[in-house]
Every structure is written in structure tokens, then in C-alpha cells.
Amino acid sequence: MNYAARRLLVDTNERFVHTTQHSTYPRLCQRRDGSILTGFTVFQHQDGDAGTTRVLTVDRSTDGARTFEPLGEITRSKGDCDNLFLLELPELPEGEVEPGQQSTVLAAFRNHDLDDEGKHRFFRITVCQSRDGGQHWEFLSQAVEKPAPFGLWEPFMRMSQNGLEVQLFFSNEIAADDQDTMVVRSVDRGRTWTKPECVTGDGERLRDGMVGVAPVRACGEHDALVLVMETTRQGTFSIEAVVSFDDGNTFGYRQVVSAPSIPGRNAGAPQVTSFRDGSVAVVFMSDEEHEDEPRWPQGAKIKAIHGRLGVDGRFSWGPVEVVEHRPSSWPGIGTMADDAALAVYEHAAVVRGRVFKVAAEGALSEGAQRVGIHD
Structure with a gap:
């Protein structure tokens, strides 16, 4: 063909x-039960509240993405919190599941600190987890972090083919006109991560x-x-x-x-x-x-x-x-x-x-x- x-x-x-x-940067996550999660950033500004609050939000569809309903909130921040990506982990072996525990979903996102002038002073890719399919969330780990001036952006997660390794790809800024694709790996369901490895851009001055x-x-x-x-x-x-x-x-x-x-x-x-x-x-x-x-x-x-x-x-x-x-x-x-x-x-x-x-x-x-x- x-x-x-x-x-x-x-x-x-x-x-x-x-x-x-005022919502942006949506990403989809299909779950084993047939439901679909979408994660995105909502920008909120309330009267009397200085600055804008960024809310990392999760909605769910149970009808094949025809409609979505609010499900959970991962975090909110007045810093630079964005680039949310969701990944459902494989089922745990029998005997390792806690009573009442549903599927585990990871959330990776940029989570950067700003100074009083609104300039970046510290960069992170943060990972949180939900053990009830995306409704409630808790901090899990920092996949990678570094001080300013050059940033970390746009995480993307996938499971290895054997279902044992989480691969987290992200963009690592080296200079204003130079940025590489990197990957870190986790074999303990996102709790710890390897040192970053370069995937694309090594030796080329490209963004x-x-x-x-x-x-x-x-x-x-x-x-x-x-x-x-x-x-x-x-x-x-x-x-x-x-x-x-x-x-x-x-x-x-x-x-x-x-x-x-x-x-x-x-x-x-x-x-x-x-x-x-x-x-x-x-x-x-x-x-x-x-x-x-x-x-x-x-x-x-x-x-x-x-x-x-x-x-x-x-x-x-x-x-x-x-x-x-x-x-x-x-x-x-x-x-x-x-x-x-x-x-x-x-x-x-x-x-x-x-x-x-x-x-x-x-x-x-x-x-x-x-x-x-x-x-």
C-alpha cells in the first residue's frame, strides 16, 4: 500500500x-479500564490576589472522549508550573496492591521557581503520583533539577516494552540557541531516576x-x-x-x-x-x-x-x-x-x-x- x-x-x-x-497545554492518557484522562494547565486570577495561580488539572472521560468531567487537581503554584504529562503504570503484582488501591498514574511537569522580578531562579521536572486513578495526588520525586540560567522543559513519559522501566524524556537548555533532548529512567515506578542521557542534539547547536x-x-x-x-x-x-x-x-x-x-x-x-x-x-x-x-x-x-x-x-x-x-x-x-x-x-x-x-x-x-x- x-x-x-x-x-x-x-x-x-x-x-x-x-x-x-485560560486553559492550555492538554495531554491525553488512556487507562486500562477504557477511561481517558486529560491533563492541562489552568490560569486563575482572583480579585485581591496578587499574581496568577497555575493549576495543573485532570479531567476524565468515560464515553470515548465525547465528554469530560473534572476529576482531580495535581498542584497549584504562583511559580512557573506547566507542561503536564500523565502516564498510567502497569498493574502491580498480586500481593503488592494495598486494600482499595486503584491504578497508579504518574504526572510529570515543569516546576520552576521565580524571583521577585518574575525571572527563573531554579528549574525542576517534578513527578507526582495518584493511587486512585487520577483523583488525589501526592509528591513522588524530582526527576531532574538545576539552578538558573538555563531551563528544563516539556517532559514526556512512556513505559519500556517489558513494562519494567519508566522513560522520561525532556528538553535541556544549554544556551539560548542550544537545547538537547534528554532521558532519565526509573525502575522503581518513578521514585528514583538515573542520570540524564542525551538523546538528540549532542554536538549540534540546535534548539x-x-x-x-x-x-x-x-x-x-x-x-x-x-x-x-x-x-x-x-x-x-x-x-x-x-x-x-x-x-x-x-x-x-x-x-x-x-x-x-x-x-x-x-x-x-x-x-x-x-x-x-x-x-x-x-x-x-x-x-x-x-x-x-x-x-x-x-x-x-x-x-x-x-x-x-x-x-x-x-x-x-x-x-x-x-x-x-x-x-x-x-x-x-x-x-x-x-x-x-x-x-x-x-x-x-x-x-x-x-x-x-x-x-x-x-x-x-x-x-x-x-x-x-x-x-
Whole structure:
């Protein structure tokens, strides 16, 4: 099959994941019981209260992401608290589960201190845990931390294929124009972490960031991982990928996913998910089409692209589709069916979402109708 000829069909019906104003940076977490969690940041400002409070919030859907209801609050802070990512851990062996304990979910997020002038003075990636499926939360560990001036951003967690290791990827700022992708690992369910290892950017003065990782199969045969990131190889942001054939221990085959054809424009903030056939979809934000002056990231829209990995470690990509018009930013993504995914994003300061499915050019399968996709 020519995967480059496949397209993404975007549902015309938008889903309101969270209707509270001033919310951003949504990420999805699918649980074993079929429910879906979404984590995001809410900015609150109350009369008589100096400054803005950031609230890391969790909602839950039990109807296939058609509706979401409030579930829990991880933390709130007047510092720089953002970039929330959720991961459900594998079940504990029989005999290690406490009475009444439900599934354990980890939350990783940036948790930075500000001085009196609002400048960063200390950086952390903090990990909390919930032992009741996302309702109540407690501090667990600091995955990585360091003093100013250069920061730590955008954690992404996944479980190793054998279910024994949590891999936490993040962006490590070295200079204003130099940032690397790093990984730390935990074999005790997030309580302690290894020293950071460099994944991308070593030896290159590029600003790699906004990492997303998903399983993929090379031509349906060889298990692999794809890691997508924004980078500054073109000066402005474009999207590149690397591939791992050893479950995230090493990465290579660096290649372009999407790059603006117009100088001075951007494609960034990618996230990725995979389908049953092993292909992937990448969502990202872009300011490429508009004729007015670039306003990145405020002038961006959300786009998506479908791809297939070859046995040579290279991807073939289909056409780029628009998911949501501007102003939209900071997308997340999660698989909803064998050939369908939900993209979530901030649009006009509200967290919303759209479903899309993969189909051959001009085709609309019965599976698309089941998840509410329309031509």
C-alpha cells in the first residue's frame, strides 16, 4: 500500500474537552479500564490576589472522549508550573496492591521557581503520583533539577516494552540557541531516576524540544519507536524525527517530518501517536499559510500528517491536513480506534479537540463513522 497517498479525514464536529477559559497545554492518557484522562494547565486570577495561580488539572472521560468531567487537581503554584504529562503504570503484582488501591498514574511537569522580578531562579521536572486513578495526588520525586540560567522543559513519559522501566524524556537548555533532548529512567515506578542521557542534539547547536514518542512498525514487521521534536535547523522551527529499534536505548536515522516552505515561518510543538497497522500521525502547530506578519506562536493553527516507517529507517509522509484554525497551539494526541485519533489543543484560551481517521484518498470507512468522522 502507498502510505504516502493516504490522508487524514478530520471531523467537522469539535469537542470541548474543558470549557474553562485560560486553559492550555492538554495531554491525553488512556487507562486500562477504557477511561481517558486529560491533563492541562489552568490560569486563575482572583480579585485581591496578587499574581496568577497555575493549576495543573485532570479531567476524565468515560464515553470515548465525547465528554469530560473534572476529576482531580495535581498542584497549584504562583511559580512557573506547566507542561503536564500523565502516564498510567502497569498493574502491580498480586500481593503488592494495598486494600482499595486503584491504578497508579504518574504526572510529570515543569516546576520552576521565580524571583521577585518574575525571572527563573531554579528549574525542576517534578513527578507526582495518584493511587486512585487520577483523583488525589501526592509528591513522588524530582526527576531532574538545576539552578538558573538555563531551563528544563516539556517532559514526556512512556513505559519500556517489558513494562519494567519508566522513560522520561525532556528538553535541556544549554544556551539560548542550544537545547538537547534528554532521558532519565526509573525502575522503581518513578521514585528514583538515573542520570540524564542525551538523546538528540549532542554536538549540534540546535534548539531541540517538545518531544513526543510512539511505537511504530517498519513496513508492519519490525517494532520500533519514533521520537518527534521541533528544532531550529532552518532558523525558525521545523519538525524532525529520530527512530529507535531497541526500545528507546539508542536513536538514529534523524530526518525531516515537516518544514515550512516559506522563509520565516514555523512548524513546531509536535506530538505523535500510532495506529493498529503500525503507522503514525503527528500533530503540530504552524503559521505557514497566512500572508500577515509571522506571530509565533500566537498566529498558529493545528495540523496533522500521517506517516509510515520503511525498513530503511526512513518515513514516507502523506499530505498535511488542517485540524483547527488559528489561534490554536500546544496540541496533544491519543489513539481512539484502530485507525482514528483525538487531537486536543488550546484554541482561543480553551482546551478543545477533534477526532480524525486515516483513510486512502477519497475513502471513508465504516470505522470512521463509528467515531463520528464525516467527509
